[in-house]
Amino acid sequence: MKPTPVKRLLRLLVELAVFLVLYMLGGQLAAWLDWPIPAGVMGLALLLLAFALGWLKPAALQLGAGLLMAEMLLFFIPALMSLLDYGSLLRDEGWRILLVIGVSTLLVMVLTALTVEWVCRWSMRHDT
Structure with missing residues (x-):
């Protein structure tokens, strides 16, 4: 129903x-x-x-x-629009910012995958 x-x-x-x-x-x-x-x-x-x-x-x-x-994109639009106020910062330090974003995104993805794997294995051990 x-x-x-x-x-x-x-x-x-x-x-x-x-x-x-x-x-x-x-x-x-x-x-x-x-x-x-x-x-x-x-x-x-x-x-x-x-x-x-x-x-x-x-x-x-x-x-x-x-x-x-x-609707996650709506949460990021204000942050992206504020970047327009900091054009000189992006020109000078943009590559470092992108490097930090890339490395941190990769770390989050890897740690999330490892955590999900650990929780799944833990759950399977305790369910049986």
Whole structure:
């Protein structure tokens, strides 16, 4: 049976609220511990912890995560537009900035792949 549009909208709002609460908790936790870690990173760590402890199932947040992933470009447009104000910086230091972006992107991709692999193996060992 297909859910009604109202139920789908309510589910989406609840899932987005969960992400927002985790983000806010992550920010509060980082401030309380006096760690220089962004609220989003702390929120993702809390989300991973909730998944690992079984408090949340990934499928429970699938609709909200799908929306955020689909609209991700909107989150980056303001940052890209602000680069227009720093043309001289980009001309002088642009290659270093691109190198840092490239290396950090590669590191994130590799570490994400290793983490997913580790979690899958850990999950398979503990499910059987």
